[in-house]
Amino acid sequence: MYLINTEYKVETPEGVDLTAELAGPIPRILAFIIDISIRFGVIYVFYLIFQSLNWTVGPVFIAYFLLEWFYPTLFEVLYRGQTPGKRIVGLVVVNDDLTPVSWNSSIIRNFLRTVDFLPVLYVGGLITMIINPHYKRLGDLSAGTIVVYKNRTKDSEQLPKIKAIAPNLTLELEDQVAIVNFTQRHSEFSSDRAQEIANILEPIHGLQNKNAVNHLHGLGKWYLGGKD
Structure with a gap:
């Protein structure tokens, strides 16, 4: 059992401590719900457009695939660790050393969401976050990333x-x-x-x-x- 402590501290090679506040499961779930709502909203608009034009809905499934797999990574890397959901909640994904998340790290953490989803509805990822002292899901553990509150540093x-x-x-x-x-x-x-x-x-x-x-x-x- 870990004591609840949301402070995350990293010592740089120069001996300076960088401190951030870890984000727990609840705000991360809220950010996820916002992001998935945005994705489904976009897909629904595409579907309505194709239906009104009597076009095949095949491209809608392609759009769903692209949004599901690349939406998080593109936003995290191009917008400094924040998807729209994380931005609204005030969260940011960073590397374990508190540097900006990279393409490799973001791809790994997001592609492993399929493992976190198991056995159903991200129960595996939720359990991992609860028992991990840094609230890491499996994707974070593999990618070497954490989720912290933006601008909540000691300095x-x-x-x-x-x-x-x-x-x-x-x-x-x-x-x-x-x-x-x-x-x-x-x-x-x-x-x-x-x-x-x-x-x-x-x-x-x-x-x-x-x-x-x-x-x-x-x-x-x-x-x-x-x-x-």
Whole structure:
């Protein structure tokens, strides 16, 4: 039996703790219900259109297949870990180290929903979430992912007041972690020291001094799921 503790903490190679709040079964079920309602709504609209035009409904089944298998993955990867249902509930899928979910991880966790469905109505996945200390279903265990509340981190209120900036190139994991750490610890650095650190990463952003600091803070906010 595990004690109820929704805090999830990861220590980076630099020795900095990143903390997030785990999402339990109930909010995840709610997000799932919203997503499946959206999918069935889209399919129903397609069906009505094809019926009104007296067309064969074969393409409707194809659309159902594509939505069932690729809807979650496309949204999770392209929209920073959030399907519409997760966005409404305030959840986000991330890797175990709290970095953005990747294509491989999202594909694995979503394609294994068939296993979580067993024996019926996702009972297997629900049982796994209940007995796992991090509320992981089988797909999460295989993919190395977790579901957390967006922006519910210990340092979220201390982040710089700057708009999030999406990266224009794919950064290595170490660079992402370094930028997140720099953003979360911004209050620990003097202006000169912050600029000195930001200038070291000039090959990544091509900027200097205050502009470099602001750009890195914007990237850090983006990796942490912030918008402004």
